Amino acid sequence: MLDIIRSAWRITELRTRILFTLGMFIVFRLGSHVPVPGIDVAQLQEFFRGDNLFGFLNVIGGGALSNFTIFAMSITPYINASIIMQLLQVVIPKLEELAKEGDEGRKIINRYIRYLTVVLGFITATAMTFGLIRGAIINPGFLSYVTIIFSLTAGTAFLMWLGEQISEKGIGNGISLIIFAGIIASFPEGAAVMFERIRVGETSILSVLAIGLFFLALVVFIIMLTQGERRIPVQYSKRVVGRKVYGGQSTHIPLKVNQAGVIPVIFASSILMFPPTLAQFVNHPITIRIAEVLDWGSPINTILYFAFIIFFTYFYTAVQFNPVEVSQNVKKHGGFIPGLRPGRPTAEYLERIMSRVILVGAVSLAAIATLPIILQNVTDLNLIFSGTGLIIIVGVSLETVKQIESHLLVRHYQGFLK
Incomplete structure (x- = not known):
């Protein structure tokens, strides 16, 4: 396996793609610690870390929701936009024709998904600001609301762009890898909690x-x-x-x-x-x-x-x-x-x-x-x-390994999977 890794590292293009992907992971983790201004995070942390749907969203986002950073909504609006476009392709003939036109048609559909992602992100950010986190806003007012809404929407748009850059210039599917990175980032905290429970005798x-x-x-x-x-x-x-x-x-x-x-x-x-x-x-x-x-x-x-x-x-x-x-x-x-x-x-x-x-x-x-x-x-x-997190981790890992393999096999190197 070390020989395979060395072979992959010797290929300049593949090495550049791997380093680019790792660099985007660092950008993602740094952004997960940039707080949304005007929010009292202490009031939200326990709720978002709880055993509920928001706790699940927090795991996918690598803790960005509990700390209420600019990536608090994660890539969820993009996923919802993709679901909506998939459903519309079944009922709208024009979209179905675009899907069958190859790369050009997919580019147009991807552009629609981007626009819809921003719209859904803005709606979700507005709903969260005036509903879920309203009590945690330090100085309620028009300027505070606008700042929070645009910060959350911009964070989701940036994550979408980050995922597309990974898909184009890195290795693997960018959106899937961002979700993968968020789940993996929650491992140290989860392991620490587990060891603490063992230490005090709860487990x-x-x-x-x-x-x-x-x-x-x-x-x-x-x-x-x-x-x-x-x-x-x-x-x-x-x-x-x-x-x-x-x-x-x-x-x-x-x-x-x-x-x-x-x-x-x-x-x-x-x-x-x-x-x-x-x-x-x-x-x-x-x-x-x-x-x-x-x-x-x-x-x-x-x-x-x-x-x-x-x-x-x-x-x-x-x-x-x-x-x-x-x-x-x-x-x-x-x-x-x-x-x-x-x-x-x-x-x-x-x-x-x-x-x-x-x-x-x-x-x-x-x-x-x-x-x-x-x-x-x-x-x-x-x-x-969770089972969902494990499926995503294994699925994304296998998909990424296959992409690395394809680069190796093109250049007559032996791959990971035999």
Whole structure:
């Protein structure tokens, strides 16, 4: 492995990309300590570090929410904007056409996502200022409100730009890596709390070891889920063009068990944050009851979380994988699945197999995300990583390693994964 790392470091372009990504991580962590002016942070810290949805947001943001810094809203408005655009592509033909136009169409859609991110960030910042943190504002007034709202909105816009710069000039998906960095940043504090509980006798070492083995098993299972695929054999017939013979080889269509990656988990988390967040802004018995029922870790919230992950896995896979289009491409190049006629029978077969594969992936993904929540409720232990955080960490790590591998393989170096 050291030889592989040395090989990667010797490639100038790859070394530059890795250093750029690490530099952006430093910028992200520095920004996570720049406070929003005019806020009494002490009044907010306990609430945002609690075992609720805001505590989950605080973990994703690397503690930026509990310290109420300019990155307090994290990248959540961008994720919500992406969800909205994905849904609109299904119902608006013009957006669907743009999505199929390749790089140029995606650039236009990404521009719409940026605009929508700023709008959602401004709305969220306004709601937080006049609702959630109003009591913590030191000098309430028009200028204070404007300063807080624009600071939070600018922080989210800067994070969005930071993520795009990492994607373009660094290694991996920038937005995913920012979330990854935020979760990893919470590890030292969580470990310190765990060691303190062991020291004072609130938690036994055996319990911590058992939790550690449980999370190790989850990591192995997540890797298997991410790497697993169902291979559909495809045979290409021979074609004679002039004096040359083309085709005749056998290959396969890889159908990944977890085609959607960590996207369904992030989407489900973002959707479930809306009702309790809105309920916090209206001081009424009904809204308070809604916030309690849908609080993070509650039975109803966990059930909805499980169901939303399955739904978004099916939805995102349907957007990314079109059996009709795949079957047409195979037919166009003279290929066929043994025992099936090209065209509609092939598309129906692919759809049937894909639905079964997705079911396994969706249920497994939902189980991984919800099991640590149930475990935390049963054992009353403050776990360092949630299932969602673990899925994001492992998924983003594998994705980044694959990108490094692609750079190594292009230059005839051996990769990490064999």
